[in-house]
Amino acid sequence: MGLFGKKKERDIDTYLEGYSKSNNSLGSKLTSLLGGFNGINDELMENLLVVLIEADVGVTTSEKIIDRLKDKIQADFIKNKKECIEALVSVMKEIYDEEHVPELEFIIGQTQLVMMVGVNGSGKTTSISKLAKYYMDMGYSVGLIAADTFRAGAVDQLVRWAERLGIHCVTGKENADPSSVLVDGCRYFKENKVDIIIADTAGRLQNKRNLMNELTKMKKVVGRELPGAPHEVWLTIDSTTGQNGLSQAAQFIEATDITGVILTKMDGTSKGGIVLAIKDQYNLPIRFITYGEDISSITEFYLDGYLRTVIEEAENA
Numbered sequence: 001m002g003l004f005g006k007k008k009e010r011d012i013d014t015y016l017e018g019y020s021k022s023n024n025s026l027g028s029k030l031t032s033l034l035g036g037f038n039g040i041n042d043e044l045m046e047n048l049l050v051v052l053i054e055a056d057v058g059v060t061t062s063e064k065i066i067d068r069l070k071d072k073i074q075a076d077f078i079k080n081k082k083e084c085i086e087a088l089v090s091v092m093k094e095i096y097d098e099e100h101v102p103e104l105e106f107i108i109g110q111t112q113l114v115m116m117v118g119v120n121g122s123g124k125t126t127s128i129s130k131l132a133k134y135y136m137d138m139g140y141s142v143g144l145i146a147a148d149t150f151r152a153g154a155v156d157q158l159v160r161w162a163e164r165l166g167i168h169c170v171t172g173k174e175n176a177d178p179s180s181v182l183v184d185g186c187r188y189f190k191e192n193k194v195d196i197i198i199a200d201t202a203g204r205l206q207n208k209r210n211l212m213n214e215l216t217k218m219k220k221v222v223g224r225e226l227p228g229a230p231h232e233v234w235l236t237i238d239s240t241t242g243q244n245g246l247s248q249a250a251q252f253i254e255a256t257d258i259t260g261v262i263l264t265k266m267d268g269t270s271k272g273g274i275v276l277a278i279k280d281q282y283n284l285p286i287r288f289i290t291y292g293e294d295i296s297s298i299t300e301f302y303l304d305g306y307l308r309t310v311i312e313e314a315e316n317a
């Protein structure tokens with residue numbers, strides 16, 4: 001095994017399979033809008049704006065997209081539907097700006113910590129088990145820390161997943177200080193030379209000051225145990241809660257340095273446009289999307305794959 005885990009082939013079919021399980025209505029709405037295409041005019045631009053807003057792209061980001069699209073149409077003398085779709089895709093790419101998103105890479109032989117945060121029920125624990133399997137399949141050793149000591153049952157839920165996956169889960173007593181459980185976990189997995197530790201945290205929405213203090217403390221203690229920890233702090237956002245979920249998640253974004261987003265429950269929404277809103281409004285990359293309760297319902301996010309599913313139908317409309 002090399003320094004990095006076996007990088008999953010960025011096989012477009014795998015991505016498309018994942019995305020097609022997310023109920024993509026941005027694609028189908030664009031399809032029906034462009035199906036009746038009769039020239040580029042203000043009406044088309046207005047309808048396009050509505051489609052974007054309905055798909056959860058968010059008002060600010062949608063307006064930005066349409067403004068840039070209009071400029072592009074004028075500058076490039078765009079007249080037909082195909083060119084218009086291409087221009088829309090290129091504007092969406094500009095907005096997401098994937099080139100400046102750092103590549104996600106864990107190193108084999110180093111102990112790295114991922115902290116999972118997010119509001120109640122947004123899919124932290126489920127996503128952790130999916131991620132554990134995902135990285136184990138890539139050749140990494142994985143360990144879990146149940147630092148959600150607040151909710152009865154939270155620890156058990158994670159322990160059960162760990163048992164199923166045949167990996168270790170470090171736990172603390174109910175109502176134990178989450179930071180002390182994190183410290184125990186970091187020590188244990190460092191000693192046991194585990195590559196990736198994923199820590200579950202409590203999702204309760206406290207006031208921002210408490211949340212900030214708790215997250216700050218967690219980051220401080222893990223930084224003392226492992227150099228550079230936490231290496232990633234991922235925020236789960238329930239895509240079915242749309243812009244509302246995004247504003248709740250914003251509390252976490254303000255409280256700590258989030259490095260990426262796991263967009264969950266994409267199978268239950270037709271509003272995948274939230275991807276663009278999150279990146280544009282908070283400059284956070286989407287790292288994974290999840291689309292089901294099954295442990296393998298997770299795909300690394302890949303902008304081209306996402307845009308391809310959005311656009312493919314529309315092009316053939």
Ligand SMILES: Nc1nc2c(ncn2[C@@H]2O[C@H](COP(=O)(O)OP(=O)(O)OP(=O)(O)O)[C@@H](O)[C@H]2O)c(=O)[nH]1
Nearest residue numbers: 120121122123124125126203264265290291292293
């Ligand atoms: N359909 C679907 N359901 C999901 C997905 N991810 C999580 N869920 C479900 O959403 C519910 C909440 O998921 P959890 O992983 O327990 O969420 P959590 O953030 O850990 O919640 P708390 O521990 O209460 O803060 C569970 O019933 C999961 O099965 C998904 O991608 N698709």
Ligand SMILES: [Mg+2]
Nearest residue numbers: 124125148154
């Ligand atoms: Mg949980």
